[in-house]
Amino acid sequence: MLKIKVVNKGHQPLPQYATAQSAGMDLRANIDEPITLKPLERRLIPTGLHIALPVGYEAQVRPRSGLALKKGITVLNTPGTIDADYRGEIGVVLINLSNEDFVVEDGERIAQMVIARHEQGEFVSVEVLDETERGEGGYGHTGVK
Template sequence: MLEIKVINKSHHKLPDFGTIHSAGVDLRAYIDTSIVIKPFERVLVPTGLFIQLPEGYEAQIRPRSGLAFKNGITVLNSPGTIDADYRGEIKVILVNLSNDEFVINDGERICQMVINKFERFNWKLSESLDDSERGTGGFGHTGTH
């Protein structure tokens, strides 16, 4: 199993997987005072967590579906990427896409984090690309009619 070095400067327990099949862990707000997010406002929310990822891995910060559906609160740059060489505190950009104010309290689960392996690549300039079944079909091209 992959091990991730973590420093927890918050007073919250380390994030854990909700179920045996959960892909990510929920991160919690680590704040001194509650934050009010007004409609269509964005805020940067600290978590108190610092991580060291192995080379070839990234952490993705994703919205929590319940917050998004029930309250219109989502991660603005979704998914946010944490690179393996970043050592600063994990902070989350949240945006309120509802018409109502939303209050974030200390310890509230604000997003989920998933760890992914990735491949580096080199560009290979070409004058053409191989044909495929889809071809140049864009947005909505593979949908049913």
């Protein structure tokens, strides 16, 4: 298992996988008092966590499906990317897409974090691209059924 250095400046437990097959770990709000998100309001919610990922890895911050379905709360910049050279506090940009106020409580599971390998690419200028079956078809070009 990949070891990730973490400094927890908050008062919440470290993220953990809920099951042996889980891809994401829950991130918790680390706040001194509840935060009310009004409809269509967005806020940066602190977690108290600072991590050092190995080179070649990123962390993605994603919505929790239960909050999205039941409460209309999601992560605005989905997925949020944490780069290997970032050492600041992990924050979660939540938005309330419901018609009702939503109160974020201290310790509430607000998002999930997935650790993933990545590669950097280098663009190489060419005059022509290889032909493919799709050609230059755009959004929705392959149909809906």
